[in-house]
Amino acid sequence: xxxxxxxxxxxxxxxxxxxxxxxxxxxxxxxxxxxxxxxxxxxxxxxxxxxxxxxxxxxxxxxxxxxxxxxxxxxxxxxxxxxxxxxxxxxxxxxxxxxxxxxxxxxxxxxxxxxxxxxxxxxxx
Amino acid sequence: xxxxxxxxxxxxxxxxxxxxxxxxxxxxxxxxxxxxxxxxxxxxxxxxxxxxxxxxxxxxxxxxxxxxxxxxxxxxxxxxxxxxxxxxxxxxxxxxxxxxxxxxxxxx
Numbered sequence: 001x002x003x004x005x006x007x008x009x010x011x012x013x014x015x016x017x018x019x020x021x022x023x024x025x026x027x028x029x030x031x032x033x034x035x036x037x038x039x040x041x042x043x044x045x046x047x048x049x050x051x052x053x054x055x056x057x058x059x060x061x062x063x064x065x066x067x068x069x070x071x072x073x074x075x076x077x078x079x080x081x082x083x084x085x086x087x088x089x090x091x092x093x094x095x096x097x098x099x100x101x102x103x104x105x106x107x108x109x110x111x112x113x114x115x116x117x118x119x120x121x122x123x124x125x
Numbered sequence: 126x127x128x129x130x131x132x133x134x135x136x137x138x139x140x141x142x143x144x145x146x147x148x149x150x151x152x153x154x155x156x157x158x159x160x161x162x163x164x165x166x167x168x169x170x171x172x173x174x175x176x177x178x179x180x181x182x183x184x185x186x187x188x189x190x191x192x193x194x195x196x197x198x199x200x201x202x203x204x205x206x207x208x209x210x211x212x213x214x215x216x217x218x219x220x221x222x223x224x225x226x227x228x229x230x231x232x233x
Contacts, residue, residue, distance in 0.1 A: 037169075045161075045169060045212055045224040059220040095168055102174065109175035110216040111159045115168035 002026035002114050004096050009119030016086050016123070022079040022096030022116055030054075030074040033099035035112060036081050038092035038121075046092075049081065050099060064090075086123045093118040127151050127218050129225035131211075137233040144200040146228045148213035153193045157217035160189055160198045163227075164209045172211075173198065200230075208232055 008020040020036070035050040049060045049070040058070050069082040079096050097112035128151035138144050148158065156176040161169040171180045173189035176196055186201040200207055213225040 044227045045163075045214075047221045047224070050220060061221050102178065104175055104178070107155075109157060109178070110219065110222070111171055111174040111180075111214075112161075112169075112222075113171045113174075113180065115170070117168055 002098075004098065004114055004116035006094065006096055006116045006119035009094065009121045011122045011124065012086055013125050014087060014123055017082070017084045018086065018121060020081040020083065020094055020096075020119060020121070022081075024077045024079065024098075027098070027114075029072075029077040034072060034079045035097045035099055036070060036079075037095045037097055037112070037115075038090075039095070039118075040089070040092045043092075048094070051079070083121070086121075088123050091121060091123045093120050126221065127154060127215050127223050129213055129215055129223050131213060131225040131228050133228060134226065135229040135231065137231055138203050139233045140203055140205055142203045144203050144207075144230060146198045146211055146230075148191075148196040148198070148225050150194045150196075150215055150217075154215045154217035156192045157215055158189070158191065158196045159214045159216060159222075160187075161212045161214065162207075162209045163212065169212065174216075203230070 003025045005023045036048040051058045051070045067085045071080045095118045096116045098114040100113045101108045101110045130149045132147045158176045160173040163169040177189045188199050210227045210229045212227045
């Protein structure tokens with residue numbers, strides 16, 4: 001069964017740090033880009049970051065640049081999100097997701113087709 | 126960045142109704158548009174990619190259409206398990222793959 005399982009969430013004070021993990025199983029982890037997506041309480045979805053198969057390319061939403069770092073360990077089938085200088089507005093459920101693509105008529109279409117159940121991060125004093 | 130809007134933000138419908146949700150992009154995104162379903166307390170689920178391609182395992186009552194800036198998700202006959210929030214997402218200009226604000230479908 002294809003599966004993603006997040007862990008590492010919790011309560012942290014503003015300015016603190018947290019490291020999220022995502023364990024992948026049931027598919028060849030090293031063959032896929034991977035993403036983190038978050039959802040603040042009662043709000044919509046926000047893409048946070050993604051990373052190429054070999055970790056050589058990483059991208060971030062502007063609001064987390066310089067504070068969050070995405071990484072992966074293909075030997076351990078694991079994705080990570082190191083979150084530093086946390087703010088109240090980072091409070092959210094954090095999902096990891098698999099990025100996949102399909103080719104149609106010579107074009108590649110990208111989407112997130114496998115999602116974990118999420119881990120909750122609360123930033124509060 | 127490309128901005129996505131959805132309408133309506135919420136709707137009430139009955140089982141068996143035909144439901145249509147609209148998504149609009151701030152600039153042309155060709156057919157680079159995905160639809161996700163999210164139930165309360167659950168992770169999002171991919172329904173449609175490339176504007177109109179049904180993800181494997183998704184019931185055929187779901188369909189997507191559109192290109193350029195205007196897109197629709199249609200549920201041909203609403204079922205009890207379809208009450209959820211639906212999000213569109215553009216994958217034309219990534220990162221970021223911007224999501225729309227969501228449309229909540231609840232029971233009339």
